[in-house]
Amino acid sequence: MNRASKVGITVLPMLMLWACGKDRFMGYRHLGEDVHFRLETLGDGSVPIGPEDHVRSVGKVVPLFDTTLQVFHGDWTLTVPEANGLGRALRRMRVGDRASVILPLAALPKMLSSIADMDMSDTTWIWVRMTVDASIGKEEFERRSRERAAWVRDRELEERARLQRFVREQGADTISYWQSGMYVWVADSGAIDHARTGDLVAIHYEARTLDGRVIDDTRKGEGPFEFVIGEPGQVIRGMDMGLRALGVGGMATFVIPSDLAFGPDGSSSGIVPPFTTVVYEVEVIRLERGAG
Numbered sequence: 001m002n003r004a005s006k007v008g009i010t011v012l013p014m015l016m017l018w019a020c021g022k023d024r025f026m027g028y029r030h031l032g033e034d035v036h037f038r039l040e041t042l043g044d045g046s047v048p049i050g051p052e053d054h055v056r057s058v059g060k061v062v063p064l065f066d067t068t069l070q071v072f073h074g075d076w077t078l079t080v081p082e083a084n085g086l087g088r089a090l091r092r093m094r095v096g097d098r099a100s101v102i103l104p105l106a107a108l109p110k111m112l113s114s115i116a117d118m119d120m121s122d123t124t125w126i127w128v129r130m131t132v133d134a135s136i137g138k139e140e141f142e143r144r145s146r147e148r149a150a151w152v153r154d155r156e157l158e159e160r161a162r163l164q165r166f167v168r169e170q171g172a173d174t175i176s177y178w179q180s181g182m183y184v185w186v187a188d189s190g191a192i193d194h195a196r197t198g199d200l201v202a203i204h205y206e207a208r209t210l211d212g213r214v215i216d217d218t219r220k221g222e223g224p225f226e227f228v229i230g231e232p233g234q235v236i237r238g239m240d241m242g243l244r245a246l247g248v249g250g251m252a253t254f255v256i257p258s259d260l261a262f263g264p265d266g267s268s269s270g271i272v273p274p275f276t277t278v279v280y281e282v283e284v285i286r287l288e289r290g291a292g
Contacts, residue, residue, distance in 0.1 A: 025102050031092075035085040036102040043096015043132070052138035053080050055090055059130035061112060064102070075133070076112060084109050086128065098131040152264060155275040163257055163277045166210045182238050183255040190250025190284055195243045197230035198290030203243070206281045215271050215278070224285045236261045239280060248287045254280040 028036035049055060058075040080087045085107030093099055105124045112128075136144070167175065167183055176184045195201050202224040207216040218225050227234040229243060238256030246252055258264065258275045266274040 028100075028102060031085075031088040033085060033088070033107065034104050035088050035107060037089045037092060038100045039092070039097060040100055040129075041098040041131075043094050043098075047095040047135060049080065049090050049093055049095070049132065049135045050137055051080060051091065053090075053135045054078070054138070054141040055080060055083075055132055055136075056134045057090075057130040058133050059098075059128060061108075062127045063105075064125040064127050078109055082109065086112075086130075090132070093132050095132050095135050098129070101128045101130070102126070103128070155264070159258060159275045159277060162210055163255070166277070167255065178241075180238075180241060180260060181257050182242065182260055184242055184245065185253040186245060187251040187253070188249060189246055189252075191247030191287075193287070193289070194245060194247045194250075195229050195284070195287055196290075199229045200226060200286075200288040200290060201229060201243060201284060202226045202286040204283045204285060205239075208279050209272070210277050210279065228290065236278075238278075239282075242280070242282070243284065246282070246284050248284055250282075250284045252282055254282060256280065 024030070025036045028038045031037050054077055056075065056077045059073075061072045078086065078090070080090050083090060085103040086101060086109060089099055089101045103126055105126050108126060108128075163183075176186070178184060203226075204218045204224050205216070206214060206219070208214045229240060234240075236256065238254055238260035241260070242252065242254040242256075255277065256279070257277050261278045262272045262274075262276065264274050266272045266276060272278065
């Protein structure tokens with residue numbers, strides 16, 4: 001699930017009205033174990049959720065009773081029996097229904113309880129609004145999972161065969177196979193001090209697929225690409241790893257398999273397909289030593 005925003009909210013009055021009697025939250029139904037449920041919108045009502053179903057939901061999660069609340073929007077897939085407190089709510093919903101659930105952090109599934117990077121105790125109250133997008137029975141889910149696993153295995157084998165054929169066709173004596181699975185040709189290692197974690201590097205590169213299709217070229221853009229070695233989310237893993245073999249003036253070719261590049265889904269832009277090995281021709285233009 002992806003965090004969409006972090007906002008400051010001082011109060012959620014409609015959710016925090018304390019009621020007398022057995023129900024703590026006004027307008028909510030107590031389902032036991034501190035799980036409070038309110039059905040907000042009915043779907044078409046035709047597809048009930050079974051006790052073993054895998055349910056895909058979309059919605060948001062909000063910690064309550066805090067002057068600086070974090071709001072998380074996203075989607076998630078849960079197995080009803082493993083959904084902890086949310087499982088109680090899901091059993092009362094159908095596909096298309098929208099509901100709100102109030103429960104302690106400890107009653108959230110592990111996948112959802114790990115979304116918050118602030119310090120919260122297991123007793124912190126959490127508000128979840130979710131809409132059931134789809135529900136799949138256990139047998140159908142397992143069948144789809146087997147088909148997906150077989151498809152992934154076939155694509156991995158195909159990619160590996162293409163990669164090995166490409167390397168053989170290059171016929172380069174200087175090729176180096178790294179245990180990570182990538183191949184590296186170092187034309188010039190550059191200055192003795194190689195890039196390391198925390199360094200700011202500026203590089204030029206041309207990126208292409210094994211069949212020669214160019215997917216990016218910094219020399220046709222606004223200038224060298226700059227980033228900090230080891231900082232997540234800036235470059236693909238293979239690039240970050242390969243640059244550690246180079247100093248200023250270094251030049252190399254990195255042949256990077258998909259598990260160190262754009263993975264089984266390809267690039268977010270769609271330019272790089274799933275399970276695609278990429279080739280980067282790299283030159284280190286500048287290196288500023290960091291604290292790493």
